[in-house]
Amino acid sequence: MRHILIIGGSKGIGKATLNLMISSHKVTNFSRTAPAFTHANLTHHGLDVLEDQFPSLDTVDGIIYCPGSINLKPMNRLSMEDFKSDFDINVLGAVRVIQHYLPQLKQSSSPSVVLFSTVAVKLGMPFHASIAVAKAGVEGLTKTLAAEFAPLIRVNAIAPTVTNTDLAAGILRNDRIIESINERHPLKHFLNPDDAAHLAVYLLGEQSRSMTGQVIQLDSGIVSVKL
Ligand SMILES: NC(=O)c1ccc[n+]([C@@H]2O[C@H](COP(=O)([O-])OP(=O)(O)OC[C@H]3O[C@@H](n4cnc5c(N)ncnc54)[C@H](OP(=O)(O)O)[C@@H]3O)[C@@H](O)[C@H]2O)c1
Numbered sequence: 001m002r003h004i005l006i007i008g009g010s011k012g013i014g015k016a017t018l019n020l021m022i023s024s025h026k027v028t029n030f031s032r033t034a035p036a037f038t039h040a041n042l043t044h045h046g047l048d049v050l051e052d053q054f055p056s057l058d059t060v061d062g063i064i065y066c067p068g069s070i071n072l073k074p075m076n077r078l079s080m081e082d083f084k085s086d087f088d089i090n091v092l093g094a095v096r097v098i099q100h101y102l103p104q105l106k107q108s109s110s111p112s113v114v115l116f117s118t119v120a121v122k123l124g125m126p127f128h129a130s131i132a133v134a135k136a137g138v139e140g141l142t143k144t145l146a147a148e149f150a151p152l153i154r155v156n157a158i159a160p161t162v163t164n165t166d167l168a169a170g171i172l173r174n175d176r177i178i179e180s181i182n183e184r185h186p187l188k189h190f191l192n193p194d195d196a197a198h199l200a201v202y203l204l205g206e207q208s209r210s211m212t213g214q215v216i217q218l219d220s221g222i223v224s225v226k227l
Contacts, residue, residue, distance in 0.1 A: 001026045001041070003059045004204060007049055007097055008066030010035050012165030013116070016197035017064055018042070021204075028057060030097075049093040060104035062204040064114040065094040069134070070167055072127040082130045090116075090134040091141060098145070105153050114203045115142055116196075117159035117215055122223045135159075139215050146213030154212040156203045161219045163191040186221030 002025050008014035009029035015036075021027055022039050029035055029044045045055055049067055069086050071078075094115055098105075105111040117135040120128040138157060146155040162168055162181055172178050182189050196218055202208050203216075217223045 002061040002205075003028065003057070004062040004064065005030070005057065005060050005097070005101065006064050006066065007031070007093070009044075012066065012167055013160070013163060013193045013196045013200065014064065014066035016193035017066075017200045020194075020197050020201050028060075030054075049097065050088055054097070054100045057101065057104055059107065060101045061108040061110065062112045062114070063097060063101060063105070064200055064204060065097060066116060067093055068116055068118075068167060069131060070171065071130055072171075073130075074127055075129050078130050083133060086130040086134040087137060090131070091137040094138065094141065105149075108153075110206050110209060111153040112204050112208070113145070113153060113155045114200050115155070115157040117142075117157045119159055119161045119217060119219050119223050121159060121215075122217065142215060143213050150212060154203075154208070156208070156211055156213070157215045158196055158199055158203070159215050159217050159219070159223075160191055160196050161185065161222050163193060163196060165193055184222065185219075186225040186227050189220055191218065191220065 004021055004025050004027050006014050006018055006027060006029045008031050009018035010031040010033045018027060018035060022041050027042050030047050030049060032048055034044050067089050069089050071082055071086055115138050117138045120132045121135050121139055142155050142157040199218055
């Protein structure tokens with residue numbers, strides 16, 4: 001059974017990924033709060049990925065790093081601390097985990113790492129300066145590590161548009177806004193967590209063995225299509 005390390009399996013896209021994988025994989029989850037259920041294949045460690053020590057794991061075949069931020073402010077209201085904290089949780093947390101478990105990934109026969117960017121890197125959007133900068137870092141990390149770790153470890157990123165999770169609750173705050181965000185997408189809907197989780201499962205598994213260094217726009221067309 002492949003062993004997948006999920007950072008952030010308690011909520012959102014990580015939770016949806018955990019739900020899809022748990023019956024057929026050994027899963028270790030790191031998050032500050034616990035997932036809502038227990039399972040024989042699941043081990044949870046309550047920890048903060050930026051501060052706490054990581055447990056030793058014998059094997060790791062895949063890592064999916066889900067912590068992120070949505071900190072939308074006009075440029076004149078973004079502090080240096082905003083830029084730094086977005087960089088910390090989006091980039092440095094992932095760096096910490098990958099560095100720590102690199103020896104285990106190298107022992108796997110088909111290791112895979114999945115990171116998260118956002119459509120706001122490719123599509124210039126107002127008020128996204130600090131998150132776009134941080135996620136551009138994630139994309140750079142994805143490309144660099146895909147090259148550095150080839151041919152063994154594959155590294156890919158998913159760049160989702162708005163996804164209905166706790167993180168986006170402040171954006172999706174009433175029906176009028178929800179309708180207008182749906183309408184703005186060429187496919188007329190934003191994402192639910194399963195949309196991203198199915199892609200993550202594919203990228204973590206051996207069926208995607210020929211993909212590395214990709215940043216996949218999961219965008220309902222908003223970046224890719226002009227109507
Ligand atoms: N939702 C969107 O609209 C959207 C759009 C574009 C990109 N993205 C990206 O997609 C990824 C997943 O987003 P999501 O919406 O699923 O996020 P989410 O609902 O906030 O879930 C994030 C997960 O990460 C965990 N986490 C956060 N900070 C942590 C920390 N310091 N230490 C350990 N665990 C931590 C959370 O668990 P605890 O709180 O229990 O620790 C939670 O399980 C993120 O990188 C996000 O930037 C999301």
